[in-house]
Amino acid sequence: MIKVLFFGPVAERVGNSEVAVDFSAGMRLQDLRAQLQAKYPAAFELVCFAAVDGEQVQDMSLLLAEGNEVVFMSKFSGG
Amino acid sequence: MKDAVRIQQQDFSQDEEIVALRASSKRMGGIATFIGCARDFSEGREVTQISFDAYGSMAVAEMKRLRDEAIAKFGLLDARIVHRIGVVGAGDQIVFIAAGAEHRAPALQACQWLIDELKQRVPIWKKEITPQGDAWVTPHP
Numbered sequence: 001m002i003k004v005l006f007f008g009p010v011a012e013r014v015g016n017s018e019v020a021v022d023f024s025a026g027m028r029l030q031d032l033r034a035q036l037q038a039k040y041p042a043a044f045e046l047v048c049f050a051a052v053d054g055e056q057v058q059d060m061s062l063l064l065a066e067g068n069e070v071v072f073m074s075k076f077s078g079g
Numbered sequence: 080m081k082d083a084v085r086i087q088q089q090d091f092s093q094d095e096e097i098v099a100l101r102a103s104s105k106r107m108g109g110i111a112t113f114i115g116c117a118r119d120f121s122e123g124r125e126v127t128q129i130s131f132d133a134y135g136s137m138a139v140a141e142m143k144r145l146r147d148e149a150i151a152k153f154g155l156l157d158a159r160i161v162h163r164i165g166v167v168g169a170g171d172q173i174v175f176i177a178a179g180a181e182h183r184a185p186a187l188q189a190c191q192w193l194i195d196e197l198k199q200r201v202p203i204w205k206k207e208i209t210p211q212g213d214a215w216v217t218p219h220p
Contacts, residue, residue, distance in 0.1 A: 008132040008204025009215035051202075054137045071134055071202075077216040078131065078138075078162060078203025079115050079174050079194055 002032060002064060005071045006043070013043035023066045030060040032070060046074035083158065084142045086133055086203075088165040091175050096159050100177050103157040109183035111190035113176040119169035121216075124209045129173070131164040134202040138162070141201045145193060153189035155180050160193065162203060 002021045011017045021032060029050060037044040050057050051071045052064070064070070080099055093114065101107060117129045146158045161175040174197070178189035198218065205216045 005134065007134050007202065008206070011132070012215070049202075051134070051137060054140060056137075071137070073134070073202055074204065074215075075218045076198065076200070076202055077205045077218045078133070078201050079198040 003069045027064045029062045047072045049073040091161045107179040109186040110179045111186040115174040126207045128208040130166045130206045149189045153185040
């Protein structure tokens with residue numbers, strides 16, 4: 001299982017702050033993004049960054065592992 | 080003593096933070112601080128409150144990294160960063176940054192660098208709560 005978290009405006013558009021996605025061997029970050037983007041297109045219009053296990057990831061071809069925590073995030077607006 | 084880098088719901092005390100900063104070294108000749116506050120007016124609308132959401136574990140890790148980088152980059156003796164989350168009222172404090180160095184120039188430069196980098200790199204989002212409804216804030220360049 002992959003735990004996917006959403007925050008702020010992305011969570012609002014998803015209607016949830018957390019979803020669980022079944023892990024499959026060979027699954028890449030871009031596969032997970034595509035799967036969720038198809039389900040929550042309005043939310044993913046805002047997504048600019050992804051993080052895996054708390055570290056921002058640029059390489060969307062990153063192979064995922066069972067138990068990863070993945071976050072799709074919009075631009076930050078703290079401070 | 081409280082951690083030098085924190086996110087928290089409750090308000091912070093600038094005085095307590097500066098006492099903690101100064102306790103780290105008697106060689107500190109300059110301290111620069113920045114406090115970000117919640118404005119009661121934005122984009123032509125009255126703002127009554129601001130609500131903050133954060134990816135807490137990554138936000139704290141990134142803020143610690145920022146502090147470490149600032150200490151190395153500007154030769155600081157110490158630095159502190161505190162950011163509130165949850166709901167804050169108009170006029171309330173949001174974020175505190177303090178940079179202490181032997182001289183004023185690196186302290187001032189580090190303070191500006193830290194708030195600029197925080198806005199770019201720390202996963203925190205703000206929503207303005209207004210009488211006309213709520214709106215997530217789009218970052219300014």
